[in-house]
Amino acid sequence: MIKNILKGIQAYSGALALISKLKLWNYFLIPIAISVITATIIFLIAYGFSDDISDLIMSLLPSWAVTSWVQGIFTFISGLVILIIGLILYKHIIMALSAPFMSPVSEKIEVYLTGIERHNHRNTTFNEQLWRGIRINMRNLGKELLISMPLLLLKFIPVVNIFSTIMLFIIQAYYAGFGNIDYTLERHLKYRESVQFVKKHKGIAIGNGIVFMLFLFIPVIGVILVLPFSVTAATMKTVNLLKDEDLFLENKILVP
Secondary structure (H helix, E strand, C coil), X not given: XXXXXXXHHHHHHHHHHHHHHXXXXXXXXXXXXXXXXXXXXXXXXXXXXXXXXXHHXXXXXXXXXXXXXXXXXXXXXXXXXXXXXHHHHHHHHHHHHHHHHHHHHHHHHHHHHHCEEECCCCCCCHHHHHHHHHHHHHHHHHHHHHHHHHHHHHHHCCCHHHHHHHHHHHHHHHHHHHHHHHHHHCCCCCHHHHHHHHHHCHHHHHHHHHHHHHHCCCCCHHHHHHHHHHHHHHHHHHXXXXXXXXXXXXXXXXXX
16 A cells, blocks of 8 residues: 555656646646636635634533633634635535546546557547546545544544544545546546546555645645646556556557
8 A cells, every 4th residue: 555655646756747748738727727716715715714613612612712722722623624624625626627628638648658549438528527527526525525524523632633634634635636547547447447446546546645635735836736737647657557457448549
């Protein structure tokens, strides 16, 4: 597992050079806009509601309300919980809505890496790609929230909240990597096959997602660069895995 996580992280090392070489930046303009707008909305919601949740908690515990530092701690934790939920929603929203724009990027990278163009891969329309992206991310969102909600409650318990934070980060990383990998799998594997593929290579997904999540801690520039770098890195690694497991479709035609 650790070895595969490191492989998922190492794939980022060649991402920038490949994006520039294949002149892919124009393909990322709309996804970047989606990312920036979504991140801004979520940040404003987290900022606006943190005090409200803190006040609600203190109203349920009136004996604590007289201590200002306790209220300050609950305000901070409330904001953090909202932000974590926001990050969960953020990545699934941008991945679902960006699917039709990321698939062509993934395909261009695949053709470059393999030197072959597949005329019999799963040809899908813009709407089909968008629906697949929504379906995958709705599935992942439901599972992630189911796992994350108990861990979020643990954040209100001192010491224990340290471990819950680590677990939340790993879970978020896994599902972020899942979404990035599926942009390539969409052309080669059906929905259920893709789910099984990512489960088999969960270390790669976590490694890709770790860097994805770290990008989001970089103010402003993080939400701009996160998709270009993470999708490119995931595609490079996924193409190699598909080749190794002989999962590419047949009738391959060489690109001139």
